[in-house]
Amino acid sequence: MEGVQMHLISKEMLEKMPSMEKLRMILDNVKEGKIVVLETGLTPEEEAKLIEMTMLEIDHENFIGIEVESYPVKERSVFSKLFGKPKGRLTVIGPANRLKTLEKQADVIKALVQV
Amino acid sequence: MGLMLAIRKRFGFILKLFFKKDKMRIGIYGPPNAGKTTLANRILRDWTGDVIGSPSDVPHETRRAKLREGVKIEVDGKSLTIDIVDTPGLATKIDFHEFLKYGMDEEEAKRRAKEATEGVIEAIKWLDDLDGVLLVMDATEDPFTQVNVTIVGNMEARNLPLLIVANKIDLPNASPARIKSAFPQHPVVPISALKGINIDSLYKAMAERFG
Ligand SMILES: Nc1nc2c(ncn2[C@@H]2O[C@H](COP(=O)(O)OP(=O)(O)O)[C@@H](O)[C@H]2O)c(=O)[nH]1
Ligand SMILES: [Mg+2]
Numbered sequence: 363m364e365g366v367q368m369h370l371i372s373k374e375m376l377e378k379m380p381s382m383e384k385l386r387m388i389l390d391n392v393k394e395g396k397i398v399v400l401e402t403g404l405t406p407e408e409e410a411k412l413i414e415m416t417m418l419e420i421d422h423e424n425f426i427g428i429e430v431e432s433y434p435v436k437e438r439s440v441f442s443k444l445f446g447k448p449k450g451r452l453t454v455i456g457p458a459n460r461l462k463t464l465e466k467q468a469d470v471i472k473a474l475v476q477v
Numbered sequence: 478m479g480l481m482l483a484i485r486k487r488f489g490f491i492l493k494l495f496f497k498k499d500k501m502r503i504g505i506y507g508p509p510n511a512g513k514t515t516l517a518n519r520i521l522r523d524w525t526g527d528v529i530g531s532p533s534d535v536p537h538e539t540r541r542a543k544l545r546e547g548v549k550i551e552v553d554g555k556s557l558t559i560d561i562v563d564t565p566g567l568a569t570k571i572d573f574h575e576f577l578k579y580g581m582d583e584e585e586a587k588r589r590a591k592e593a594t595e596g597v598i599e600a601i602k603w604l605d606d607l608d609g610v611l612l613v614m615d616a617t618e619d620p621f622t623q624v625n626v627t628i629v630g631n632m633e634a635r636n637l638p639l640l641i642v643a644n645k646i647d648l649p650n651a652s653p654a655r656i657k658s659a660f661p662q663h664p665v666v667p668i669s670a671l672k673g674i675n676i677d678s679l680y681k682a683m684a685e686r687f688g
Contacts, residue, residue, distance in 0.1 A: 405630075405634065406627060406630030406633065406634045407631065407634060409623075409626075409627040409630060409631075410601050410604065410627055410631055413567065413568075413569055413597065413601060413627065414597075414598050414601050416569060416570075417571075417594040417595070417597045417598050418594070418598070420570075420571055420594050422573050422587050422590055422591065426571065426573075427568070427570025427572070428569050428570060429569060429570065429623075430623040431623070432626060433626075450630075458569065458570035459572075463622075465619075466619065466621035466622070467621065468621075
């Protein structure tokens with residue numbers, strides 16, 4: 363069967379991984395043409411770091427960047443600002459030439475994957 | 478992350494209740510072509526008389542961040558002095574083919590694409606050295622993009638003030654309301670940076686948010 367490989371990574375797995383390891387895993391898979399689905403997403407800082415790493419690895423031939431689908435983090439209380447860590451929500455990341463956002467709303471994301 | 482930075486990030490918003498900076502460094506952020514440079518020029522022209530860079534139809538025209546210090550804005554008797562940073566557009570992908578449409582040859586397009594990737598990195602690095610952000614969005618486009626979500630998330634995580642600018646309201650299909658509903662927790666000011674519509678409200682909002 364022809365198709366695009368998808369990796370669905372659980373919250374438990376993600377929580378065990380250090381940031382850089384997580385971002386490296388995502389980028390390596392995406393550069394191989396795979397789609398990565400994260401049960402809990404990245405923190406805003408990790409998202410920024412992922413964009414930065416992506417920019418460094420764009421080669422203007424095979425890899426032109428990533429497409430990321432995620433929801434905004436819900437507003438945080440003063441309590442969680444003091445003691446909590448910002449937690450991202452469900453996130454899908456794929457190569458920009460394969461994954462395309464069709465429509466994004468507050469709680470629904472529609473995307474197209476090219477085989 | 479350094480311990481001090483970690484502490485500042487976590488408890489900075491408490492410190493800010495007690496200490497006020499006399500000068501704020503404000504970054505102008507957003508996707509390519511949202512009108513960041515046009516807005517930066519408008520602010521500078523209104524308050525200093527000069528400009529910061531050249532706006533363009535071609536995406537990623539601004540590929541280096543540009544800083545202008547000591548811009549004094551006066552609203553209703555209050556004054557606010559800011560340093561303005563016009564940043565390159567943020568993107569998660571850069572395809573050199575896009576530049577071919579603007580009449581560049583392949584070599585030039587690839588060079589521009591490479592500079593654009595460096596510009597994105599520079600814009601992200603600046604996030605650590607700011608006291609506030611004007612996030613510029615093209616009000617004719619879908620506001621719910623990863624770039625916008627990432628900028629908003631980073632400002633929230635750093636507890637820095639953010640003002641969303643819904644630009645290009647002079648165009649018939651502009652919808653500042655769509656931006657407001659996408660980011661309900663932040664103030665949104667609809668303007669046209671090009672035509673100068675509603676700029677006074679923006680200055681007022683800036684004085685409130687950053688002053
Ligand atoms: N109609 C309209 N066009 C605008 C407005 N602001 C900027 N533009 C145009 O949008 C394009 C991109 O502007 P620029 O300032 O270079 O965007 P930047 O990439 O975000 O710095 C240029 O062609 C501008 O003339 C606006 O308020 N209304
Ligand atoms: Mg610009």
